[in-house]
Amino acid sequence: MSKKILITGGAGFIAHHVVDKILSTTDWEVVTLDRLDFSGNLNRLKEVVSAYPEKEQKRVRVIHHDLKAEINPEIAATIGKIDLISHLAAGSHVDRSITYPLEFVMDNVVGTAHILDYARKLDSLERFAYFSTDEVFGPAPKGINYKENDRYNSTNPYSASKAGAEELVVAYENTYGLPSFITHTMNVFGERQNPEKYIPMVIKKVRDGERVTVHANAKKTVAGSRHYIHAEDVANALLFLYNYNISSMQPDDTGAKCQKFNIVGKDEIDNLELAQFIAQSQKKDLRYEMVDFHSQRPGHDLRYALDGEKMKNMGWTPQSAFKRLEKVVDWTLKNNRWLSI
Ligand SMILES: NC(=O)c1ccc[n+]([C@@H]2O[C@H](COP(=O)([O-])OP(=O)(O)OC[C@H]3O[C@@H](n4cnc5c(N)ncnc54)[C@H](O)[C@@H]3O)[C@@H](O)[C@H]2O)c1
Structure with a gap:
């Protein structure tokens, strides 16, 4: 059964x-x-x-x-x-x-x-x-x-x-x-993610020619990464x-x-690199501003990171995030109702 x-x-x-x-x-x-x-x-x-x-x-x-x-x-x-x-x-x-x-x-x-x-x-x-x-x-x-x-x-x-x-x-x-x-x-x-989340938000802002806010360190020189x-x-x-x-x-x-x-995903990507990749996928220029987000909004952290060795040793590996991201940008632009829920 x-x-x-x-x-x-x-x-x-x-x-x-x-x-x-x-x-x-x-x-x-x-x-x-x-x-x-x-x-x-x-x-x-x-x-x-x-x-x-x-x-x-x-x-x-x-x-x-x-x-x-x-x-x-x-x-x-x-x-x-x-x-x-x-x-x-x-x-x-x-x-x-x-x-x-x-x-x-x-x-x-x-x-x-x-x-x-x-x-x-x-x-x-x-x-x-x-x-x-x-x-x-x-x-x-x-x-x-x-x-x-x-x-x-x-x-x-x-x-x-x-x-x-x-x-x-x-x-x-x-x-x-x-x-x-x-x-x-x-x-x-991935597909159908809430547009409040970073990736759909960047896809939308780049599409609409709006400036993307990139969370960074206090000096605004290093973007956060995940x-x-x-x-x-x-x-x-x-x-x-x-x-x-x-x-x-x-x-x-x-x-x-x-x-x-x-x-754990394969690629650690910083927020700026990610926004640039999304802009490139749309063949558009990225308008952005680095902000010291942690000082303004306690509770947000610059970097999170996990060790994926345990799952790797058990025989599981993820695909590349970059490879998937390009498809998600394309899918989201074609199914743009998911950018306005
Ligand atoms: N999205 C991420 O990057 C991420 C990363 C790590 C862990 N998680 C965890 O994975 C899970 C799913 O995340 P997601 O991004 O799909 O979230 P999501 O907000 O899209 O989905 C959560 C769902 O739970 C339902 N829900 C919330 N409270 C409920 C309640 N009291 N009773 C019944 N239903 C309730 C909501 O209606 C919603 O459909 C969560 O537990 C989240 O903490 C998510």
């Missing part, structure tokens, strides 16, 4: 790419759960799912639920038997977390507690995957790439709420034996991990059992 996966935040940006990958590479049934706020858009799911034959489309179901409330027996019955869970639902906009920190505690910490408590009562759950972020480690000085079990140092309520939720996952594995893993992903881009990764690579990594024999992996040297995985 085919597996059934529950994906929370299914109408969100990364999750809809995960649904697409599952439809194209497995025979799994998918139940998505989302509260459909300003960042959850059912049109994302509709666009990818409707590209499949009708029989495949029937493999996907959508359930409307806000994880600030528990999954009561009625919703659990509607979801039905589940083999795998990918928990992606979260408030994901750092700026919003700085303005409304408690909203992020409710969505990301309490919301994770609710899905974990539902998961621990399931009879035959194979694996619970929690999507966390590189931002839990805080800023990475040049030359430092954080490993999975390094110390955390959240610099904004978003990352703190993601780190808090991680610890709940660790506790549910240690206390109840919930088979889990945690991923740290960074700067994911490892970027396409959402399809993230979906590939998730399926790779579901198929990997995680139960056979040993705790780390300190005894920490719950496995964590850094899903």
